[in-house]
Amino acid sequence: MFTKNKKGSIVRKGWLTILLAFIPLGVIAEDNKSITLMLDWFVNPNHGPIVIAQERGYFNEQGLTITIQEPADPSLPAKLVAANNVDLAISYQTSLTIDVAEKLPLIRASTLISTPLNTLMVLDNGKINSLADLKGKKIGIAIAGNEEATVGTMLKSVGVAFNEVEIINIGWALSSSLASGKVDAIWGGLRNFETNQLAIEGYPSKAFYPEEHGVPTYDELVVVANANNYDADAIRKFNNAIEKATTYIVNHPQDAWEEFVAYSPDTLNNELNKRAWRDTLTRFDLRPAAVDLQRYDHFTQFLYENKIISSAPKASDFVPTL
DSSP, rough: OOTOOOOOOSOOOOOOBBOOOOOTTTSSTTTTTTEEEEEEESGGGGHHHHHHHHTTTTHTTTTTEEEEOOOTTTSSHHHHHHHTTEEEEEEEEHHHHHHTTTOEEEEEEEEESSSSSEEEEEEEESOSGOOOOOOOOOOOOOSOOOHHHHHHHHHHHTTTTOOOOGGEETTOOHHHHHHSSSSEEEEEEHHHHHHHHHHHHTTTTTEGGGGTOHHHHOSSSSEEEEEEEEEEHHHHHHHHHHHHHHHHHHHHHHHHHHHHHHHHHHHHHHHHHHHHHHGGGGGSSSSSOOOOOOHHHHHHHHHHHHHHHOOOOOOOHHOOOO
């Protein structure tokens, strides 16, 4: 998710649903298959491969016309896919697993970012130098839900019990709450966004990474489809285009950046996005169609054992081989 800033400026403003189908006129083939794709948030560097695939015509090469939508509410995209209102949506492995455990008809269709982005973040001012220093401190979160499993596991790794910290729901004001001293740490600050946002505002930060403190690694951003009627051929073509776009980004990061900001220069061409773009390059999945079922099962078991979900669906049931 962004602050989850999860987070176009990257500092959350009000919601607008914007259709962003920037495909040159006269290029789209009449027999292209039309696909609606809803993002998890407003367009930002995390969506780089999607934007580049759109801008460079890679979707069109695959016989697809992709209409990109931004959500009015970031909690809705996967639910809209489950309800057959959109074809594909950007979600999170954590959210997908929870949704499937709650019997929503969803599958993982591809991976956009294959490493965690979430962190437990503090200011780098000498006051908190280790996770153990958080004992007795205030931790701000954006949305209540799985923090006892994630933050609790991280704290447990250094001998601090979850009930030895104070959890405060600060909504989306993660960076500002940390900078102002309202809280001593934030959970949900992204390593490619909040770190840079705080630095730009003059507040160097330090991040503790969940995958280094007991939380199983997971995919941050995935694409989901409806389990009952997904189009396997269209998804394969979608993944082909995303893979080609990711390869282009990795090989030509500066050119790709310029093409990315050209998509929506008023909102994308700023210092925060420029820094975030740099820090996201190594996070894009080079093989968006590939998946490690064992890793998915391991993370599902983690959620189940920590009582985030009441049943543990098998990865093979919601991560089909396409």
